[in-house]
Amino acid sequence: MNDFIEVAEAIKNSRSPVLCGHVMPDGDSLGSLLALGLGLKSMGKEVTMVSSDPIPELYNFLPGVENIHVGNVPTGNYDMLIVVDCSVPERLGDTLLPLVDTVSTVVIIDHHVNESPFGQYNYINSRVAATGELIMDFLDYLKVKLNQDIATNLYTAIVTDSGSFRYENTTPETHQKASRLVECGVSVARLSNLIFGEQPIESLRLLQAALNTLEVCECGKIAWMSMTMEKIQEIGATDQHLEGLINYPRKVKGVELAIMFREMVGGKVKVSFRSKYQVDVNRLARVFGGGGHVRASGCTVEGELSQVQAMVLAEAKKLFRGC
Amino acid sequence: MNDFIEVAEAIKNSRSPVLCGHVMPDGDSLGSLLALGLGLKSMGKEVTMVSSDPIPELYNFLPGVENIHVGNVPTGNYDMLIVVDCSVPERLGDTLLPLVDTVSTVVIIDHHVNESPFGQYNYINSRVAATGELIMDFLDYLKVKLNQDIATNLYTAIVTDSGSFRYENTTPETHQKASRLVECGVSVARLSNLIFGEQPIESLRLLQAALNTLEVCECGKIAWMSMTMEKIQEIGATDQHLEGLINYPRKVKGVELAIMFREMVGGKVKVSFRSKYQVDVNRLARVFGGGGHVRASGCTVEGELSQVQAMVLAEAKKLFRGC
Structure with missing residues (x-):
């Protein structure tokens, strides 16, 4: 350096x-x-x-x-x-x-x-x-x-x-x-x-679709949303319209870790992480070959949406006692 | 001074x-x-x-x-x-x-x-x-x-x-x-x-429900959402959770006038107006017995949600040429 x-x-x-x-x-x-x-x-x-x-x-x-x-x-x-x-x-x-x-x-x-x-x-x-x-x-x-x-x-x-x-x-x-x-x-x-x-209407349509998938885990510390390729195509959205969606699970009161799952071409899922105060999401993303910042990171994981979701959530839950 | x-x-x-x-x-x-x-x-x-x-x-x-x-x-x-x-x-x-x-x-x-x-x-x-x-x-x-x-x-x-x-x-x-x-x-x-x-989860659930109703008129200048009493009760939401919803139709790119319709007890509908640059929504609200500021106003109109919506939209459309 x-x-x-x-x-x-x-x-x-x-x-x-x-x-x-x-x-x-x-x-x-x-x-x-x-x-x-x-x-x-x-x-x-x-x-x-x-x-x-x-x-x-x-x-x-x-x-x-x-x-x-x-x-x-x-x-x-x-x-x-x-x-x-x-x-x-x-x-x-x-x-x-x-x-x-x-x-x-x-x-x-x-x-x-x-x-x-x-x-x-x-x-x-x-x-x-x-x-x-x-x-x-x-x-x-x-x-x-x-x-x-x-x-x-x-x-x-x-x-x-x-x-x-x-x-x-x-x-x-x-x-x-x-x-x-x-x-x-x-x-x-x-x-x-x-x-x-301002946001293009596609972004708000995506937000609507994403909010339909919003889930919070029982302990209240992890919230996530997902987006299928089918939905993105149906709305006619592109990458730019997906930006900022991760903020919504992050907004949920009491949530420390927010995750966004996005289906990609070629059987892959893009996963974005955000944390509020404690969790080092750079470390979490690295478990799946990704990386980034302590409070914002991401990775791309091979597999079906539901599989990747289960796998990533299992890893994420380890970070919270009693989750 | x-x-x-x-x-x-x-x-x-x-x-x-x-x-x-x-x-x-x-x-x-x-x-x-x-x-x-x-x-x-x-x-x-x-x-x-x-x-x-x-x-x-x-x-x-x-x-x-x-x-x-x-x-x-x-x-x-x-x-x-x-x-x-x-x-x-x-x-x-x-x-x-x-x-x-x-x-x-x-x-x-x-x-x-x-x-x-x-x-x-x-x-x-x-x-x-x-x-x-x-x-x-x-x-x-x-x-x-x-x-x-x-x-x-x-x-x-x-x-x-x-x-x-x-x-x-x-x-x-x-x-x-x-x-x-x-x-x-x-x-x-x-x-x-x-x-x-941070937002209580109820606010995000309401946002989801409201976005499901988001419509933009053909000319692209008016966007609106609505919220039924049934939905509010289903989510267990209160007044404080409804605050800020009007920002979403307002966010839509190109929209000048945003409207939020909210079903109230006693066969009434609360209507909120926001405008960005041109429309005097105080004047618009006054048509229905309400008022407020030039860029933010509201009124309460008697009638069923769908009726009030049709009536208010008809009035709002007069403000835009070719709408």
């Missing part, structure tokens, strides 16, 4: 970097990518931004988003690959994975716990709420002036990954940074409405 | 102040009351805190809340009445209103626009997100050390009135203050969970 200045100096010396985030891009991944991309561009660097997956409609408002190449990497002479908010190569997606071998220098900037990130330069700091916080530090070091566009991207990164400053990862520093970003002209109410206020 | 220092000096000189907020106390009113109360107590003043209305269960976690006298004013020799988050005397409630005449000095600290507040000392600043922000400034001036209890109250005041830093009123200063409060040991995740995160 490198220290901050080593990584910042490496970036400073690159001339034609290619930047990316992770598959199924979220607010932190996209906001970080765009803020860094716009920042490095303002320094005169030849910046290329790529995403293996399409940009969720929700994030179409992000300044500069139209410059992200989706699903392909333009041919170019890249001297550095900068990966933000993604510390395992699998989360680059098949399209971008080859870049790790073809670009001479790989830089990772992330806030996910990771013992062995895959870059030549790695800056992992899991004490921040969002990778966007780290990008802000790098832009400060590189003396990039935070204009309204960059600030809007950084703010989106921070506000999405901190749950609007509600999660445990929100530190005094998170608010300090938000303060500076609002100072730069971020339109707080507009952004909040775009990010948290 | 007085300046900040005049008001702060007046408070500094009081010895036995009685403090209150407004009727139907909310997070800003209670958090401000308690923060100021605890702060002045730590200065050695003889502090009495009163509320005309009961404290909502949600706020039972606030440090010091057990010291608020509810529904009565203990007899005492008060040299000052300090009213926070309330600039019209009617919002004191009948129990507390007499204090305005019996206590020699009345001080108002508030962030609601008001041309003629009723105190001898008035500090009204509508540029802040919450009265809690002003209380924090006063405590700073009075050199009160912000301990965890005071910080928790101030944070609650700010986070509730800024909608978790999402409303237009959130300024760089709001985040600066939040940063300091988190530094003082506010437990962000716990508080957010208590205030925004």
Whole structure:
């Protein structure tokens, strides 16, 4: 693992970097990518931004988003690959994975716990709420002036990954940074409405279907919901509409561990975990080959929905006495 | 209107102040009351805190809340009445209103626009997100050390009135203050969970039932849901569980007018209206003998659920061209 200045100096010396985030891009991944991309561009660097997956409609408002190449990497002479908010190569997606071998220098900037990130330069700091916080530090070091566009991207990164400053990862520093970003002209109410206020009708239909499956275990500490592929197709929903569903079992009063089961193609089930105060769900997800944060993690498990559900719940129940 | 220092000096000189907020106390009113109360107590003043209305269960976690006298004013020799988050005397409630005449000095600290507040000392600043922000400034001036209890109250005041830093009123200063409060040991995740995160299972069951009835009209501008008495009884829900349901049709992307129909006893239907940007729902509610604000209103209409629904929707559709 490198220290901050080593990584910042490496970036400073690159001339034609290619930047990316992770598959199924979220607010932190996209906001970080765009803020860094716009920042490095303002320094005169030849910046290329790529995403293996399409940009969720929700994030179409992000300044500069139209410059992200989706699903392909333009041919170019890249001297550095900068990966933000993604510390395992699998989360680059098949399209971008080859870049790790073809670009001479790989830089990772992330806030996910990771013992062995895959870059030549790695800056992992899991004490921040969002990778966007780290990008802000790098832009400060590189003396990039935070204009309204960059600030809007950084703010989106921070506000999405901190749950609007509600999660445990929100530190005094998170608010300090938000303060500076609002100072730069971020339109707080507009952004909040775009990010948290409106939902496509498909999301509400999915929520309805998911709530129909809501269960709470007898001890009251675990709540879960599930979503079949059939239902997703019936509603005509896509990945983006599924985001945030996990919050609903999490909302149930008294629940410590929330789980969302989602049927995937190829006989697999995607499992998402959230915990409130005690349970380390990163550890729980690792039992099934996944991972993430202490309070938010996930894994993909082979098997039928009902089987996976039974297996995961059995493991989860071990965490609670008398459950 | 007085300046900040005049008001702060007046408070500094009081010895036995009685403090209150407004009727139907909310997070800003209670958090401000308690923060100021605890702060002045730590200065050695003889502090009495009163509320005309009961404290909502949600706020039972606030440090010091057990010291608020509810529904009565203990007899005492008060040299000052300090009213926070309330600039019209009617919002004191009948129990507390007499204090305005019996206590020699009345001080108002508030962030609601008001041309003629009723105190001898008035500090009204509508540029802040919450009265809690002003209380924090006063405590700073009075050199009160912000301990965890005071910080928790101030944070609650700010986070509730800024909608978790999402409303237009959130300024760089709001985040600066939040940063300091988190530094003082506010437990962000716990508080957010208590205030925004948790819901009784009945609320989620009701949401599920309500979403099953979600409809959007062809033009996409009106969305509505309904709730039968049978369903409410089946779930074992009460009034408090119904709060916030109207937000869901409002969330639907593109919808301008959201309506919630709720069957009541005695062959009546309670209708709630919300609009986003254009429609004056106060006017719409008045057609049916109700009223309220421009963006939030309601009415109670006699008739069967399906009849009332058809009638109200017919009226609502007149507001949209081609609907």
